[in-house]
Amino acid sequence: MTTLLPDAPLAPAASLTRPRRRLGRVARVTIILAVVALAVIIVSLWMGTVSVSLWDTLRAAVGIDTGTGADFIVGQLRAPRVYTAALVGALLAASGALMQSIARNPLASPDLLGISSGAAAGAVLCIYLTQNTSSLALAPWAVLGAMVAAALVIVLGSRGSIEPFRLIIAGIGIEFVATAATTLILTKIPDNIVPQAYAWIVGSTNARTWEHVWMGAASCLVILPIGLFMVRRLRVLEMGDDLAAGLGLRPGRLRFVALVIAAIAAGLAAALVGPIAFIALVAPAIARRITRSPGITVAASALMGAILTVAADLAARELLGSIQLPVGLYTSLIGGPYLIYLIVRSKGQFQ
Amino acid sequence: MSSAVPATEATPNTESRLAAEGVTLAYGDARVVHEVSLEIPPASVTAIVGPNGCGKSTLLRGLARLHSPASGTVLLDGKDIHERSSKDVARELGILPQSPIAPGGITVRDLVGRGRTPHLKALRPWQDSDTRAVNDALKATGLTGLAERSVDSLSGGQRQRAWIALALAQQTELLLLDEPTTFLDIAHQYEVLDLVHGLAADGRTIVVVLHDLAQAARYADHLVLMSAGLILARGNPNDVLTADRVRAAFGLPVTVVSDPITGTPLIVPTGAPAGRSIPTKEIPA
Numbered sequence: 001m002t003t004l005l006p007d008a009p010l011a012p013a014a015s016l017t018r019p020r021r022r023l024g025r026v027a028r029v030t031i032i033l034a035v036v037a038l039a040v041i042i043v044s045l046w047m048g049t050v051s052v053s054l055w056d057t058l059r060a061a062v063g064i065d066t067g068t069g070a071d072f073i074v075g076q077l078r079a080p081r082v083y084t085a086a087l088v089g090a091l092l093a094a095s096g097a098l099m100q101s102i103a104r105n106p107l108a109s110p111d112l113l114g115i116s117s118g119a120a121a122g123a124v125l126c127i128y129l130t131q132n133t134s135s136l137a138l139a140p141w142a143v144l145g146a147m148v149a150a151a152l153v154i155v156l157g158s159r160g161s162i163e164p165f166r167l168i169i170a171g172i173g174i175e176f177v178a179t180a181a182t183t184l185i186l187t188k189i190p191d192n193i194v195p196q197a198y199a200w201i202v203g204s205t206n207a208r209t210w211e212h213v214w215m216g217a218a219s220c221l222v223i224l225p226i227g228l229f230m231v232r233r234l235r236v237l238e239m240g241d242d243l244a245a246g247l248g249l250r251p252g253r254l255r256f257v258a259l260v261i262a263a264i265a266a267g268l269a270a271a272l273v274g275p276i277a278f279i280a281l282v283a284p285a286i287a288r289r290i291t292r293s294p295g296i297t298v299a300a301s302a303l304m305g306a307i308l309t310v311a312a313d314l315a316a317r318e319l320l321g322s323i324q325l326p327v328g329l330y331t332s333l334i335g336g337p338y339l340i341y342l343i344v345r346s347k348g349q350f351q
Numbered sequence: 352m353s354s355a356v357p358a359t360e361a362t363p364n365t366e367s368r369l370a371a372e373g374v375t376l377a378y379g380d381a382r383v384v385h386e387v388s389l390e391i392p393p394a395s396v397t398a399i400v401g402p403n404g405c406g407k408s409t410l411l412r413g414l415a416r417l418h419s420p421a422s423g424t425v426l427l428d429g430k431d432i433h434e435r436s437s438k439d440v441a442r443e444l445g446i447l448p449q450s451p452i453a454p455g456g457i458t459v460r461d462l463v464g465r466g467r468t469p470h471l472k473a474l475r476p477w478q479d480s481d482t483r484a485v486n487d488a489l490k491a492t493g494l495t496g497l498a499e500r501s502v503d504s505l506s507g508g509q510r511q512r513a514w515i516a517l518a519l520a521q522q523t524e525l526l527l528l529d530e531p532t533t534f535l536d537i538a539h540q541y542e543v544l545d546l547v548h549g550l551a552a553d554g555r556t557i558v559v560v561l562h563d564l565a566q567a568a569r570y571a572d573h574l575v576l577m578s579a580g581l582i583l584a585r586g587n588p589n590d591v592l593t594a595d596r597v598r599a600a601f602g603l604p605v606t607v608v609s610d611p612i613t614g615t616p617l618i619v620p621t622g623a624p625a626g627r628s629i630p631t632k633e634i635p636a
Contacts, residue, residue: 020460069552114498232468233473238452240450242446242448242451246447246448248437248440248441248442249468250437293456294454294456294462295454295457
C-alpha cells in the first residue's frame with residue numbers, strides 16, 4: 001500500500017482516470033447484492049430432499065395455494081426457515097456494521113462484544129424460569145439480556161463518553177461473563193428441555209415457523225431504516241470525534257444511540273435463532289470491501305448478511321444429507337478462518 | 352493567493368466575533384489553561400505558539416466548543432458558545448483538529464463533501480449549493496484536478512490541503528486549525544501556510560496553532576505566546592518574540608535575528624551542540 005514516491009503522478013492510474021459516474025459504486029454493488037440475495041433465497045427454497053418444481057416453489061413461497069406437496073414442503077417447512085435466516089442475517093449484519101463503525105475497529109461485532117452472549121444468557125434464563133422455549137416468549141428476555149450486556153459495555157467502555165478502544169476491552173470481558181452465565185444456567189435446566197435450551201449455545205434455524213418470520217420482518221422494518229438514517233453521520237464520526245463535533249455532530253450521543261440500536265438488533269436476532277456466530281463480523285467487512293465504501297454501509301451489509309446466513313443454512317440442511325447440523329456451526333466454520341485471515345493480512349495495520 | 356510574503360498590517364474593519372473571557376480549561380482535575388482572556392481579531396491570521404503541553408491546542412479546542420470550560424466563557428458573536436447548539440456553531444466556525452482519520456479509499460471530493468454536514472438535514476438532502484461549496488473549496492485549495500483521486504494516493508501536503516478544503520466547504524468565516532503543518536516537509540509546510548494566509552486575505556478569520564516560531568512570525572498578523580497555561584504575550588510578532596520571552600516560555604537560551612526575507616523575528620538558539628565550539632564572533636549582539 002505504501003508508495004515510495006508519493007508525488008509520482010502515475011501512482012494509481014485507475015483511480016486517476018475513472019470518470020465521475022451517475023450511480024456510485026456503493027449503490028451499484030448494493031443492487032447486485034439484492035439480486036444475489038433473492039437468487040440465494042429462491043435456490044434455498046427450491047433445493048431439498050423432496051423435489052418440487054421451481055414454479056410451484058415460487059408460488060408456494062409467497063403463499064399461493066398450489067394444490068401440490070409444495071404447499072407444505074415449501075410453504076410450511078422451507079419458507080419460514082429460509083426467510084427467518086435471511087432476516088436474522090440482515091439484523092446481525094446491520095448490528096455488526098454499526099458496532100464496527102462506532103468502535104472504529106473491523107473486529108467489533110455483537111458476538112465479540114458480548115452482546116449476543118448477553119442475549120443468549122437472557123433467553124436461557126427465561127427457559128430456566130418459565131420452562132417456555134418459544135421464540136416469542138424468549139424475545140423480550142433475549143433483548144433484555146442484550147441490553148444489559150450493552151449497558152455494561154457502555155458503562156465500562158466510557159470515560160465521560162464512549163471510547164472505542166475501552167469499548168472493545170470491556171466487550172471482551174462481558175463476553176466471557178455472559179458465556180459463563182449461560183453455561184451455568186444450562187446445567188440447572190431440567191433434562192427434558194435441555195435439547196431446546198442447548199440451541200442457545202450454537203444458533204439453529206431448525207423448525208422455524210411463520211411466527212418467526214413475522215417477528216424478524218417487524219424487527220428489520222424498525223432497525224434497518226434507523227440504521228440507514230444514521231449512516232451519513234456515522235461516516236463522519238469515523239473520521240474522529242473532534243472533526244465530527246466540529247461539523248456539528250454530537251459524538252457521544254450518536255455513538256450511544258448506534259450502540260443501543262445495534263444491541264436491540266443483535267438481541268432480536270438471537271431471540272429468533274440463537275447466537276449465530278460471525279455473520280455480524282464477516283458480512284459488514286465483506287460488504288465494505290466489495291462496495292469500497294469509505295465508511296459504514298448498512299444496506300449492503302444487511303444484504304450480505306442475508307446472503308451468508310441463507311447460504312450457511314442451506315449448507316446446514318443439505319451438505320451432510322440426513323445429518324442436520326446447526327447453522328451456527330457452519331457460520332463459525334466460515335467465520336473463524338476469515339477472522340484469522342483478517343488478522344494475518346492486516347498485521348501492523350490495527351491502530 | 353500564494354504570495355510568499357504576508358502583509359504585516361491587516362486592517363481589521365469589523366468587530367471580533369470570537370473571544371475567550373477568563374477561560375479555564377481542565378482535563379479532570381488537571382488544569383491546562385488558566386483564566387485566559389483573548390479576542391480574536393477578524394479577517395487576519397492569529398497564531399498560537401508555545402512549548403509542548405502549554406495548553407495551546409486545548410485553548411483552540413475550547414474556542415471551537417470542543418472542550419467545555421471549567422470556568423469562564425467563550426463568546427461567539429457575543430453569546431456563550433455553549434448556549435448554542437453544536438450544529439449552529441458549526442455553521443459559523445470550522446475547526447480542523449489534529450490527525451483526523453481519512454476513511455480508506457475515500458476520494459478527495461467525498462472527503463471535502465463531508466464538510467457540508469452542518470448544512471444537511473434529513474429532509475434536505477444534497478443540493479446544487481452543496482456541490483458549489485465543494486467546488487469552491489477544491490478550487491481555493493488547488494485540488495480541482497485531484498478531486499476524483501483517492502486521498503490515500505495524495506502527498507502529505509495535498510492531503511492537508513484536502514482537510515483544509517473540507518473545513519472550507521463548511522463555509523464558515525471563522526476557521527481554527529490545530530497544527531496543520533505537523534508531519535509535513537518544509538516545502539509542504541509553506542504550501543499550507545501560504546494557503547492559510549490567502550484565506551485570511553480573502554476575509555476569513557484564522558486561528559492556527561503552530562510549532563515553528565519563525566513560520567508563525569512570518570505568517571501571523573497576531574501572535575499569541577503561551578506558557579504553562581497562560582498567555583505570556585500577544586500582539587505583533589515583532590513585539591511578542593523577544594529573546595527574554597522565548598527563553599521564559601521554552602527554557603531555551605536564544606537570540607532573535609531578523610528574517611533576511613521578511614524582516615520578521617527569527618529565533619536562533621545560543622547554546623551549541625555538545626562538543627562543538629561556538630565561533631563567538633558570529634553571534635549577533
